[in-house]
Amino acid sequence: MAERVLTLRELNRAVLARQLLLERSSSSIARALERIGGIQDQYAPNAYVRLWSCLEGFERDDLTRALERRHVVQATLMRGTIHVVSKRDYWSLAVAIRGPQREWWLRTRRPRPTERELDRQAERIRALMTDRPLRHDELVDAVGRGWGAVGPWLELVRVPPSGTWESRRAHLFQTAARWVGPEDVDPGAALDQLVRRYLGAFGPASRSDIASWAGMRIGDAAPALDRLPLRRFRDEAGSELLDLPRAPLPDPDTPAPVRFLPTWDAILLVHARRSGVLPEEYRPRIFSTKMPQSVGTFLVDGVVAGTWRYEAPRVSWEAFAPLSRVDARDVDDEAERLAAFHA
Numbered sequence: 001m002a003e004r005v006l007t008l009r010e011l012n013r014a015v016l017a018r019q020l021l022l023e024r025s026s027s028s029i030a031r032a033l034e035r036i037g038g039i040q041d042q043y044a045p046n047a048y049v050r051l052w053s054c055l056e057g058f059e060r061d062d063l064t065r066a067l068e069r070r071h072v073v074q075a076t077l078m079r080g081t082i083h084v085v086s087k088r089d090y091w092s093l094a095v096a097i098r099g100p101q102r103e104w105w106l107r108t109r110r111p112r113p114t115e116r117e118l119d120r121q122a123e124r125i126r127a128l129m130t131d132r133p134l135r136h137d138e139l140v141d142a143v144g145r146g147w148g149a150v151g152p153w154l155e156l157v158r159v160p161p162s163g164t165w166e167s168r169r170a171h172l173f174q175t176a177a178r179w180v181g182p183e184d185v186d187p188g189a190a191l192d193q194l195v196r197r198y199l200g201a202f203g204p205a206s207r208s209d210i211a212s213w214a215g216m217r218i219g220d221a222a223p224a225l226d227r228l229p230l231r232r233f234r235d236e237a238g239s240e241l242l243d244l245p246r247a248p249l250p251d252p253d254t255p256a257p258v259r260f261l262p263t264w265d266a267i268l269l270v271h272a273r274r275s276g277v278l279p280e281e282y283r284p285r286i287f288s289t290k291m292p293q294s295v296g297t298f299l300v301d302g303v304v305a306g307t308w309r310y311e312a313p314r315v316s317w318e319a320f321a322p323l324s325r326v327d328a329r330d331v332d333d334e335a336e337r338l339a340a341f342h343a
Contacts, residue, residue, distance in 0.1 A: 005234045008276045009252035012302050015275040017248045020054030021259045029066045030086035037201030038085040044168040046262035047084040053259050060165050067160045075157040079215035090180050095190035100216035101152040122154035133159045133174040195224040204233050204241035212271040256302035258330045260338050263294040278304045300327050315339040
C-alpha cells in the first residue's frame with residue numbers, strides 16, 4: 001500500500017501539537033521537556049520563556065525550583081549546545097550522543113589528543129569535584145584554561161543558581177554522576193530513547209533530520225531506526241518521513257494561537273524545516289553571522305510572523321508583513337502577558 005503523503009500544513013500542525021504550541025499543557029515541567037525534546041538554552045531565560053508559552057500557569061520560580069530539586073538538568077547535550085532536559089532523560093541523551101561526539105572531537109582537534117590523555121584529564125577533574133561543585137575560574141586555577149578540552153569524556157551539568165533567570169551566567173559545574181546520579185542506561189537503549197524523543201517532539205521526520213538534531217551521522221542513528229516499530233509517510237516532495245505509532249497528527253485546519261518563542265528555538269532550526277514554521281525568506285533575519293545570538297520570534301497561525309524583545313516595562317514586537325487587525329490584537333494581548341511574566 002502506498003505511503004500516506006503529508007502536506008506542509010499537516011506537518012506544521014503535527015510539530016506545533018507535539019511542541020505544546022497549539023494548546024498550553026497542564027503537565028509537569030519534566031514531562032513537558034520530555035514531550036518537546038528539551039529546550040536549547042544558551043541564554044538562560046530561553047527555557048523560562050519557552051515553558052511559559054507551552055505550560056498553563058507557569059511561573060518563573062517553577063523552573064528555578066525544578067533545577068534546584070534536580071527534577072530537570074541543564075547540560076551540554078545535542079549538537080554540543082546547552083539544553084534543559086528532564087532528569088529521567090539526561091543519561092539516555094548523554095549516552096546516545098557520546099560516541100559520535102567523541103569521534104567528532106578527536107577528528108577536529110589540532111593537535112589531536114589521544115583518548116588516554118582525555119580520560120586522564122577527565123578523571124583529574126572528577127576528583128576535584130568530589131566534595132562540591134566548582135566554578136569556571138576554580139577549574140581554570142586548578143587545571144588551566146584548557147580544562148574544557150576534555151569535552152565528551154567528562155559529562156558535566158550546570159548547577160543552580162548558575163544558568164537560572166536570577167543568575168544567568170552558567171559557570172558553576174558538577175559531574176553528572178554526582179548531580180544526576182550514576183549512569184543507568186546501555187548505549188542501545190539510550191539510542192532508542194533519543195530517537196523516540198526526537199520523533200515524539202518533532203516528527204514525522206526524515207533520518208537526516210534526526211541525525212542533524214542529535215549532532216550525529218545518519219549511520220549512527222540507523223540501528224535504532226531499524227529496531228523501532230515506526231510509521232512511514234511521504235512529504236509532498238516524495239521524501240520518506242518516520243514517526244512513532246499513535247503520535248498526534250492534528251487536522252490541518254486546527255487553529256494555531258499566537259505564541260512567542262525565545263532565541264534559538266528548536267522548531268526554527270534546520271532539522272525542522274519540513275514543518276514550515278519559519279518561512280525560508282525570513283531565515284536570514286533570524287539567524288545570521290551578523291546576529292549570532294538570534295532573536296525572539298512570534299507565531300501567527302503557526303508561522304513566524306515577526307520578532308520581539310523585552311524593553312521594560314513592555315514587550316515590543318515587529319511584524320515582517322502587515323497583520324490583520326484581529327491578528328495584531330492577538331499579538332498585542334500575548335505580548336502584554338509576556339511582559340507581565342518578565343516583570
